[in-house]
Amino acid sequence: MTDSRPPAVRKSVRPAPAEFSIPQATSAQLKEEQARLASSGLAELGFCTKDLARAAALTWRINALKKLRDAVIPGHVYQRPEILLGVADFVGDSYQLAKLCAESKAKTIVFCGVRFMAETAAILSPDKEVLLPAPAAGCSLAESITAADVRRLKAENPGAPVAAYINTTAEVKAEADVIVTSANAARILGRLFAKSPRVIFLPDELMGRNLAAALGKKVGDELVLWKGTCIVHDHFDAFAMALYRKTYPGVRILAHTECSPELTAAVDFVGGTGDMMAYVEKTRAPFYMLVTECGLGELARTRFPHKRFVFMCRLCPHMKLTDLTAVLRALESPSPATRVTVPAEVAARARLSVKRMFELAEDTVKL
Ligand code: 13P
Ligand code: SF4
Numbered sequence: 001m002t003d004s005r006p007p008a009v010r011k012s013v014r015p016a017p018a019e020f021s022i023p024q025a026t027s028a029q030l031k032e033e034q035a036r037l038a039s040s041g042l043a044e045l046g047f048c049t050k051d052l053a054r055a056a057a058l059t060w061r062i063n064a065l066k067k068l069r070d071a072v073i074p075g076h077v078y079q080r081p082e083i084l085l086g087v088a089d090f091v092g093d094s095y096q097l098a099k100l101c102a103e104s105k106a107k108t109i110v111f112c113g114v115r116f117m118a119e120t121a122a123i124l125s126p127d128k129e130v131l132l133p134a135p136a137a138g139c140s141l142a143e144s145i146t147a148a149d150v151r152r153l154k155a156e157n158p159g160a161p162v163a164a165y166i167n168t169t170a171e172v173k174a175e176a177d178v179i180v181t182s183a184n185a186a187r188i189l190g191r192l193f194a195k196s197p198r199v200i201f202l203p204d205e206l207m208g209r210n211l212a213a214a215l216g217k218k219v220g221d222e223l224v225l226w227k228g229t230c231i232v233h234d235h236f237d238a239f240a241m242a243l244y245r246k247t248y249p250g251v252r253i254l255a256h257t258e259c260s261p262e263l264t265a266a267v268d269f270v271g272g273t274g275d276m277m278a279y280v281e282k283t284r285a286p287f288y289m290l291v292t293e294c295g296l297g298e299l300a301r302t303r304f305p306h307k308r309f310v311f312m313c314r315l316c317p318h319m320k321l322t323d324l325t326a327v328l329r330a331l332e333s334p335s336p337a338t339r340v341t342v343p344a345e346v347a348a349r350a351r352l353s354v355k356r357m358f359e360l361a362e363d364t365v366k367l
Contacts, residue, residue, distance in 0.1 A: 020332050022068060025060045033060045040085035041302030047082070058324035059086035065331040072106035073327070074121070076113035077273045078295035078319040083112050085302065087327060093274035094120075094166045095181040095361070098354065101125060110330055111340070114318045116142045118340040119170045123350045126342075133330040134321035135337040141167040141258075144228030145203040150175040153200055157224050160198040163189055164353065167230075168203065170342040173350035182207070182257050182272025184361035186214050191360055193217065203228030209261045210270065232316045233258035236291050240312070241266040248287045248310050254279055255291040267291065280304055293319060 025033070034049075034056040042052060059082070066073060066087070074097045075088030084091050090100045094117060101109055101121040108129040111118035116139055118132040150172055154162060164176035165185070173179055180188045185201075189211055192199045201208045201223055208225035217223045236259050245251060253267040254276045264270045269279050273296050280288050280300055287308050290297045294313035301309055330338045342350070359365035 020065055020069060022061065022064045025057070025064075030056050030060060037082070037086055041305075042081060042085055044302060044305060045081050045298055055082045055086060055324060058328055062087045062324065062328050062331060065328070066110075069108055069331060070106050071108035071110050071331060072101075072104050073110045073112055074101055074117075076117060076295075076319065077277075077299050078293040078316055079112045079322060080295070080320065080324075081298050081302070082324055083322065083327065084295075084299060086324070088112060091299070093181065093183055093272050095183040095272075096274060097121075098124065098166065098181075099358070104128075110327060112322050112327065113137070114139050114142075115340070116167055116169065119342055120166060120173075120354060122340050122342045123170055123173070123347045123354060126344070126347055129334075130340040131330045131334050131338045132340050133326035133338060134323075135335075137318045137321045139167050139318055140231040141165065141204050141228045142169055142172075145172055145226055147171040147175050149226070150202065153202070153224065153226070157198060157200055159196070160200050160224060161192050161196055162200045162202070163192060164202055165204050165207065166354075166357075170346050170350050172202075173353055174346045175349075176353045178356040178360060179354045180357060183274050184357065185211055185257070188357065188360045189223075190215060193222075198222055198224065200224040202226035204258055205229060206234055206260050207258050210257050210259075210264050213261060230258040232293050232314045234260065235314065236260070236263050236312070238262040238266050244289060244310065244312065248289070250285060251287040251289055251310060252279075252283060252285040253289045253291065256293075259291060263291065277303070280307065295319065 034052045037052050037056055072089045073087050075084045075091045098120050102124040109121050110131045114137040118130050122130040161177040163178050163180050164172055166179050166181045203226040205225050205227050206229055212219045212223045233256050254269040255264050255267040257270050287310050289310040289312050291312055293316045297309055297313050
């Protein structure tokens with residue numbers, strides 16, 4: 001089990017440089033902001049008056065700078081709660097964020113998530129400025145495979161279409177035929193199998209094994225996999241499930257599809273973060289346990305205050321790199337490291353595979 005206390009909010013606020021400067025908030029404005037944060041769900045999550053005051057000094061400035069710069073802040077559900085509830089304009093899973101970023105009319109996207117998500121936004125919106133407040137926020141899956149690895153897999157499996165998880169670099173996306181997310185992988189792979197006896201899915205091996213089981217396909221012969229794993233989801237203990245069921249009678253256990261097949265076989269529901277939230281919303285149970293990154297459980301507690309949640313989660317060190325101070329800094333004075341750009345030729349090829357995902361996930365095209 002991990003520590004579920006609210007993450008600390010840093011004390012210092014760096015002064016804004018002249019380029020994107022806004023006046024200091026009055027004490028009345030800060031009080032109002034603090035009350036807004038408290039009622040957003042942060043008080044429920046354990047933020048004390050001091051935490052709320054520190055957060056308010058940052059969120060007030062961020063929200064003011066956002067307007068000044070015509071910026072939008074997407075936040076992945078694994079982000080810190082003060083980001084999701086204090087400054088994010090939209091909150092969602094990887095699929096929803098990719099769509100919303102593409103549709104946004106804002107000039108600048110300040111992506112509160114990890115690099116592959118910001119890159120996807122840059123791929124879909126080459127004319128927008130895309131900023132990643134925590135430039136080191138990577139992903140163990142995206143780092144597990146290169147474009148050269150994909151080319152090798154394609155040469156070894158001629159004719160097999162490549163479905164790449166969205167948790168990949170822009171270069172890997174450019175080599176794929178279609179991108180998938182946890183929200184649509186089974187559906188899209190099903191459509192690929194209708195046309196081809198063999199499909200390549202990369203880089204998440206555990207998710208690939210779950211997909212093979214769901215689709216009744218043989219790993220290796222029919223579904224070719226890579227050996228990447230998510231450092232958050234590959235460590236959950238399948239054997240602990242029985243113990244939790246005894247301790248919390250009637251508990252509904254939901255697991256992310258990046259967990260091991262041993263674990264997903266022992267739970268009540270398997271899906272992406274968006275599917276898990278929808279399941280909690282639509283069902284009634286005495287307890288819910290969300291086997292995934294801790295951010296989802298915190299968000300669920302604020303969205304469904306009358307439901308009870310049992311904690312079994314892990315923190316993603318990449319997702320937790322973004323904090324309010326980093327977001328403010330990116331808006332005030334974006335450093336070259338925070339700017340996310342994708343070379344035009346790579347972006348053009350990657351865009352085709354991301355757009356293919358939108359078409360196949362939403363049934364707007366025949367294969
Ligand atoms: P989803 O929110 O799309 O389920 O993705 C989970 C994840 O691991 C993102 O890094
Ligand atoms: Fe990557 Fe796993 Fe972190 Fe998501 S939770 S960003 S898949 S390491």
